[in-house]
Amino acid sequence: MRIEITTDAAEFRSRTESFLLRDPLRHTVITTSIANQVEGVQTPDRAARFLSVHADDATVVGVAMRAQRWDVYLGELPEGSAGAVADALAEVVPESTGVEGLVGDATAFAQRWSDRFGVTFRPSFGTRLYRLGALRIPDVPGTPRRATESELPLCLEWAAAMHNDAGIPAVALDKAAIGKRVAAGMIWFWERDGRPVSFAAHQIPVHGWSRIGLVYTPAPHRGHGYASAVTAHIAQVLRAESLDVCLFADTANRTAGKIYQAIGFHPTHEFVHHEFS
Known part of the structure; x- marks a missing residue:
């Protein structure tokens, strides 16, 4: 070897x-x-x-x-x-x-x-990888739309909040990459009554696959299915481009796992992050 x-x-x-x-x-x-x-x-x-x-x-x-x-x-x-x-x-x-x-x-x-x-080392977070099977579109009030470049500050704010909620170090947040994804139309908002209530993004396609993530809903808007709706919409857009779709979910976030499976994602692999101290 x-x-x-x-x-x-x-x-x-x-x-x-x-x-x-x-x-x-x-x-x-x-x-x-x-x-x-x-x-x-x-x-x-x-x-x-x-x-x-x-x-x-x-x-x-x-x-x-x-x-x-x-x-x-x-x-x-x-x-x-x-x-x-x-x-x-x-x-x-x-x-x-x-x-x-x-x-x-x-x-x-x-x-x-x-x-x-x-x-020493300790597990700091775990993630589960899901792949999309038969997509199920939830019936949720609101509409999807792509984020605009003027909304980059909001995208960065929500991305940082998502990392914080998951316990992922802020250093993992690539601000320049998020800006490029906004410019390329790869970040979507779910909008209700004229204002964004959730957002999600996807990566550039590689070898016939595109991975969804970031996905985040601010606390005041949770519990209404907005994250499910925007994730399902992006999955539908990617599927229409003949792409396979996958995403990660924090294993500690049982709600995320449930909503992804409800719209058609199936778990495939489990990962752990160990932090050295």
Whole structure:
């Protein structure tokens, strides 16, 4: 087994694309991050690291990354390799403060990191990945519309509030990327009585998939189905473009899981984020 690390998102995509295409749903975060950087949706991050694991015949058998000021994110890895991946990344990004991945891999990575640096770790949040099956459109008062560039401050405010509610560090909020998504028409409001009451966004399509997220409804407007409505509308728009659709939900937020399943999403994978202290 050999591990290679690069700072070049385009080089990494070229090296690993056939592997990622085997399961584009599982790797939606990695493929979207690469596409956003290569296509200019996100500002290239000098601290980014993209890791590939190779078998003896040079075939790619695993991937991981640290990009856009995020902590380490693990893609599919060969069984028992999480510790070696932690060692490799510890050499180049020792300042990383957490890791996210499938529960077993992320925990094994965190344990190796803990042993190496003499730190502790704890689960800070969990997420569940859903894919869209048969879409069901809820009957909810109001109408969808795309956010305008003049509403960027409101989009940023609600995105920050969503991160805060989920316990996700504010550093993960890429303000420039949100601005570009507004400009590209990828953020939608659900509007009631002439004012926005909920919003949701989607990522650029990659390998036939588009991922929905951010999704947020301010507390005074919750309980009316607005988040379900705007999410279902975006899913319908993406489906009309012949795209498969997925999204993540915070495992601690039972309401989110219920509303997504009610409109046709099915759980596929469970992830955990471990924070190093």
